[in-house]
Amino acid sequence: VVPTATGTSPDEILLTALALALAEWRRGRRRGAPGAGPVLLDVEGHGRGDDDGAELSRTVGWFTTMHPLRLDPGVRWHEVRGGAPAAGEALRRVSGQIRAVPAKGAGYGLLRHLNPRTADLLAGGAGPQIGFNYLGRVRTDHSAGAADWGAAPEDVRIAPTDPELPFAHSLEANAVTHDRPSGPELTVTWTWPGGLFDETEVESLTDLWFEALDALTRYSTAHAAPADGAPRSLTTSDLSLADLDQDEIDELEADLADLEDLT
Template identity: 50%
Template sequence: ALPAPARPARAPRRAPAKEPAQAATEPATATPARTPAPDAGAGARTAVLAGIFGEILGLDAVADDEDFFASGGDSILSIQVVARARKAGLRVTAQEVFQHRTPAGLALVARGAEPPPERAGLDPVGGLPPLPIMQWFADRADASAGPAGRFFQSALVVTPPRADLASLTRAVRDLVDRHDALRLRLDRPGGVWALSVASPGAVPATVRRADARGLDGEALTALVAEESATAAARLDPAAGNVFQAVWFDRGPGAAGRLLLCVHHLAVDGVSWRTLLPDLRTAWEAAASGGAADLAAPADLAVPATSLREWAHRLLAEAHAPERLAELAHWTSLAAPDAPLAARRPDPSRDTAATQEALVLTVPEDQARVLLTELPRAYRCGAEDVLLAGLALAVVRWRDGGDPWLLVDLEGHGRHPLDGTDPSRTVGWFTTLHPVRLDLDGVDPEAAGRGGTAAGDLLKRVKEQLRAAPGQGFGHGLLRYLNARTAPALAGAARPQILFNYRGRLDPAAGQGDDRHWAHAPESAALA
């Protein structure tokens, strides 16, 4: 855990599993892009984008030539740049943020915001193949029974004092109708997983009222804990119920709480950065008494790529020659590393019921070095720095054992493919791929003391991470969506460590009027 000024985004809680609210660093190869010539409006666009960079990175001022990633940005935050630029009337893509990394550079390719697209392609309603991470989950659990049926994420936000059940219900209904994943249904004919998206309006969107009048402190926290557990128990993806909402009514003039509980099949950490702002927008429209035109960009913008279109696009991508060429890299990682304990993890024994948690808080001055100063000095991401530290810790702990380890690395999975833009699409997009961190020839004690040896270690780990083709995006495609390549990867060793860098908290969240709709103090009580 990191101190508040540098803390990763508070991922909505879920049970019982690790939290894949993920962030990635800069791409394996940042292809230099041709820079257009400046035009008359470039200066104004630069100023807007510099302001957006500053808001997201928590900086008072950002120079026109300041590198977003060298200043602490990551790929999840780049999605926020896209969203805020759209709100400011500019259209850029996440890939363009990677390629044109400064306000001035990005301003040269920024375009005026376009009206919501007319979806002339695949109908967003209907059946879709499970995404690779869903297939990964299907290999491990039954989504409708036992502990895995409670595989969910939750968020608890503060609602304005004038919010009431009617306006919140309308806002939730608009949210469910806008985002296809909240209308998912899981079917398992013959044990094979299949998903479908229901039409807008076909899924009842209700808000349960919990009487919290006069409650605060421990009493309110206890009620939140009770209601969040029962909300999770009501989730049933096989019945098309992947979303629950509970309003904690604290009475007239008091700020309430709103709990959103979503089955993990329908949401990931990045999704909340779309859902929560959209919830606020929908409620403000409902509370104003006006008819909300949800197709208008000022209200809830239509995701450029539907969940169903994305799923089918991934299915095609899994058979592309460029992806098939990656198979040799992934099969080269099939050998297991040495056990981390007296025995290897046993899926029949080491389950969610026996897991434990350890939380350590890094002092603020060290966090600043880890997340900002070292990435800037070595032109890498915070994830590279943290993984270098992890690799060093494991090798030192083994004390003369194997100098390398396998790690499963999570990514946000929203890498735009040709003709797609999933930046605002809600769903479980997480990618998971193995990386081999090899410290052979590194003196662990010298690297642990810092200095040149530590810098060399960081550069080595950075290069090894960059060796993964396409940031690891293709591994799940070949493992789960291509019947010809899947057998070659099915028997590979399962890494004993899963690493997930959650990204940074938006420094502006919860300030000023934003204290309403910010994460509530009782969030730690969520089931």
């Protein structure tokens, strides 16, 4: 529902909701901390479908990528609850920030570790404490009624963490959507060092994340572009040739709407 109505991808929706949830979770854990503001994540990808011109037709497997990503929804938690219009603003902002990353961050590892002109500079930046990986949507239908030809059913599982392996982040989320006969089912696996958080704390973050996803779903149903083909709101990534931020784009769209009303 949300991708179709808003023109966004599943990972953009998940990351918008996660950014909102993390800001509110941070406020709850640290009394007096702001309930909004940017969050810093390490985002992992599979390295395919980045439209970078690489010829991958004779390859198998994933080309794992990881890059830091700073996300700022620009709204507070109470403004998005229940699917208020601010939820759409948060989604537009975050999707624009994600799409602004060249090649989905595929070149970050080269700049961080192999390029002598940039390695030291990037090494001096803040290290994300949260890791996020969306494995995508996989088909799980093994029934005899499935098509004779098509993508093979997949059984994607999050491998358990080796207890001897150091943690790369204080908290990591691995998400995957299983396309089951009853409908798509989102599964999230959290990992963290036992000395940093207890299960109740992580459950509270998960609850906030799914509450934010519910708000985005409600927004897309009530306020997003209707099914009759009306245009959706633009983001900064839609206007790559114009040096405009999201506030300026929103203002121009509002002015255009006023002109259309007058005519």
